[in-house]
Amino acid sequence: MVPSARALQANLLTVHERIGRACARAGRRPESVLLLAVSKTFPADAVRAAAGAGQHHFGENYIPEGSDKAFELNNPALIWHFIGPIQSNKTHPIAQYFQWVHTIEREKIARRLSEQRDPGQPPLQVCLQVNVSGEGSKSGVAPEDLFALADEVAALPRLRLRGLMAIPEPTHDESLQRARFAQLRGLLESLRQRGHDMDTLSMGMSADLEAAVMEGATIVRIGTAIFGERI
Numbered sequence: 001m002v003p004s005a006r007a008l009q010a011n012l013l014t015v016h017e018r019i020g021r022a023c024a025r026a027g028r029r030p031e032s033v034l035l036l037a038v039s040k041t042f043p044a045d046a047v048r049a050a051a052g053a054g055q056h057h058f059g060e061n062y063i064p065e066g067s068d069k070a071f072e073l074n075n076p077a078l079i080w081h082f083i084g085p086i087q088s089n090k091t092h093p094i095a096q097y098f099q100w101v102h103t104i105e106r107e108k109i110a111r112r113l114s115e116q117r118d119p120g121q122p123p124l125q126v127c128l129q130v131n132v133s134g135e136g137s138k139s140g141v142a143p144e145d146l147f148a149l150a151d152e153v154a155a156l157p158r159l160r161l162r163g164l165m166a167i168p169e170p171t172h173d174e175s176l177q178r179a180r181f182a183q184l185r186g187l188l189e190s191l192r193q194r195g196h197d198m199d200t201l202s203m204g205m206s207a208d209l210e211a212a213v214m215e216g217a218t219i220v221r222i223g224t225a226i227f228g229e230r231i
């Protein structure tokens with residue numbers, strides 16, 4: 001079901017309150033956490049209604065769904081983040097329609113995005129997706145391969161390496177949630193010590209945003225808590 005404008009407004013308020021409470025517990029300013037509304041599977045009208053309620057950053061997982069929505073809305077005030085797995089034959093619409101990409105895990109994909117990014121546009125802001133769950137099947141670069149990938153991506157001219165992203169395996173154990181997010185924060189700190197000018201931790205979803213904010217998330221990616229169950 002597509003949520004009504006009124007429901008979206010109420011849900012956005014609730015999510016901002018959750019972020020605010022977590023920030024208060026962590027001694028952080030609420031403005032230090034960006035709310036990314038994950039609109040995958042919801043129509044352009046739902047994005048339009050959320051934008052009307054003051055939400056400007058939207059996350060999409062699929063091409064062409066996400067690029068079609070960005071094209072249809074054609075609103076320069078909206079900022080589009082690609083947060084899904086990237087196939088090498090679908091990099092062009094990502095480079096064209098998105099301002100951020102959170103899911104870089106291979107140099108080949110990063111190089112294509114850099115080559116395809118229009119020089120007339122600002123550099124594409126990118127995060128490296130890290131596999132912090134330690135399972136072979138999950139996506140993301142293995143922590144031991146992260147430094148090499150960061151060096152390669154940072155050298156690409158049309159990309160700007162901003163930070164790290166992770167999707168840990170779901171668990172209700174808050175201490176385990178926090179341990180995974182703390183691991184990502186530790187990796188970002190190591191990269192900064194190696195000279196990378198990175199400032200972004202993209203972590204936390206509807207079920208675990210509090211743990212992520214406690215561990216330093218600067219972008220939380222929230223779908224269900226804003227738009228409802230996916231359609």
Ligand SMILES: *Cc1c(COP(=O)(O)O)cnc(C)c1O
Binds near residue numbers: 167206224225
């Ligand atoms: C779908 C998705 C989200 C949002 O998940 P919710 O649990 O609905 O908040 C966040 N990040 C990524 C990468 C996703 O694919």
